[in-house]
Amino acid sequence: MTRGAGVGRTRVKTARNRSAQSTRWLARQLNDPYVKRAKAEGYRSRAAYKLIELDEKFGVLKGVRHVVDLGVAPGGWAQVVKRKRPEAAVVGIDLLPVEPLTGVTLLQMDFMADEAPDRLIEELGAAPDLVLSDMAANTVGHAQTDHLRTMGLVEAAADFAIKTLRPGGAFVSKVFAGGTDNSLLAELKRNFTTVKHAKPPSSRKGSVEWFVVAQGFKGRQDDKA
Numbered sequence: 001m002t003r004g005a006g007v008g009r010t011r012v013k014t015a016r017n018r019s020a021q022s023t024r025w026l027a028r029q030l031n032d033p034y035v036k037r038a039k040a041e042g043y044r045s046r047a048a049y050k051l052i053e054l055d056e057k058f059g060v061l062k063g064v065r066h067v068v069d070l071g072v073a074p075g076g077w078a079q080v081v082k083r084k085r086p087e088a089a090v091v092g093i094d095l096l097p098v099e100p101l102t103g104v105t106l107l108q109m110d111f112m113a114d115e116a117p118d119r120l121i122e123e124l125g126a127a128p129d130l131v132l133s134d135m136a137a138n139t140v141g142h143a144q145t146d147h148l149r150t151m152g153l154v155e156a157a158a159d160f161a162i163k164t165l166r167p168g169g170a171f172v173s174k175v176f177a178g179g180t181d182n183s184l185l186a187e188l189k190r191n192f193t194t195v196k197h198a199k200p201p202s203s204r205k206g207s208v209e210w211f212v213v214a215q216g217f218k219g220r221q222d223d224k225a
Contacts, residue, residue, distance in 0.1 A: 034202050038076070044099075046202060047134060048076035050211070051172075053200035055084065058213050060170050064088050064130045068120055068164075069104075070111055070157050071135030073097075078104045081132075091123045111135065111153075117160050127166040133157035133173040136209075150176055154212075155184055162191050167219040176208050188214045 034046035043049075055061045061084050069078050072092025081090050082103050092098065093107040093116060100106065105123045109116055121127070135157060137149035154173050161171040171192070188195045193216025203209055 043076050043079055044074040045076035048080050049202035050200045051077045051080045051132070053202055054172060054198060054211060054213060055080075057198060057200075058196070058215065060130060060172055060213065060215070061085055066124050066126045066128045066166075067091070067130045067132065068124060068128045068160075069093070070131065070133040070160070071153075072104075072106065075099065075101050075104070075106075077132055077134055089124055089126070091120055093120060111160075112156060117164070120160075121164055127164055127169075128161075129166050129169040131157065131161040131165060131169070131171045133171075136174060150174075151181060151184075158184060158188060158214075161214075161217075162187070163220070165217045167217055169217040171212075171214040171217070173212050175210050175212050188212070191218055192216050193218065 032046065034049050038044070038046045038048060051060075061081060064081070064085050065088055067081050067085075067088055067090045069081070069090060069092035071094055072078055073094040073096040075092070075098050078090050078092050078101055081088055082101070086103070089105075090103065091105045091107065092101075093109060093111050095108070095110055097108055098106045107116075107119060107123065109119070133154065135150075135153040137153055154175055157173050158171060161169075165171065171188070175197070185195065192214035195212065195214045197210050197212055199210050203211075
């Protein structure tokens with residue numbers, strides 16, 4: 001690796017067994033200010049700043065006491081919650097293993113498994129007042145297929161939030177460019193006071209990700225009967 005003259009950027013030499021795409025990715029990581037900031041501030045990923053910025057704009061972490069983090073790996077969002085709300089109970093779930101986090105209960109299992117929702121609430125010990133989802137399906141390289149697979153996870157996360165949140169709670173989820181589809185957007189608007197889409201500054205400009213922020217959960221109809 002060599003330094004670019006006078007600009008402080010790291011240039012990555014193409015290794016014998018490294019593809020050009022991998023070389024570009026590595027160069028982007030090495031020169032990404034959020035990656036450097038995350039390392040300096042002890043966050044496990046640059047994604048932590050997406051939640052920090054969403055909280056600055058929407059106040060999603062204000063007063064939260066019970067939080068579910070879907071797609072928790074590697075743990076950046078859970079770290080943000082615990083730093084901003086140390087007293088909050090946090091349960092995270094992911095297919096991937098996650099290094100232990102102080103004050104966070106971590107489940108290595110498939111959120112789409114039938115037993116996962118009940119297990120999350122059991123571990124949390126109460127109805128959540130915030131459900132976070134940074135889940136995304138593994139890409140296959142076909143844009144429409146990738147979009148549909150990830151939106152399937154978003155819909156599952158939204159269904160979980162609507163079924164478990166306490167009144168007044170919030171739901172924050174990663175979505176693809178274009179936001180939620182019409183049926184899901186309508187469902188969120190039926191169940192939350194406000195529903196907005198946002199792209200935080202730390203989300204790369206070339207990325208197709210956006211976030212949906214639904215706040216003011218109205219409560220389940222069966223609770224009102």
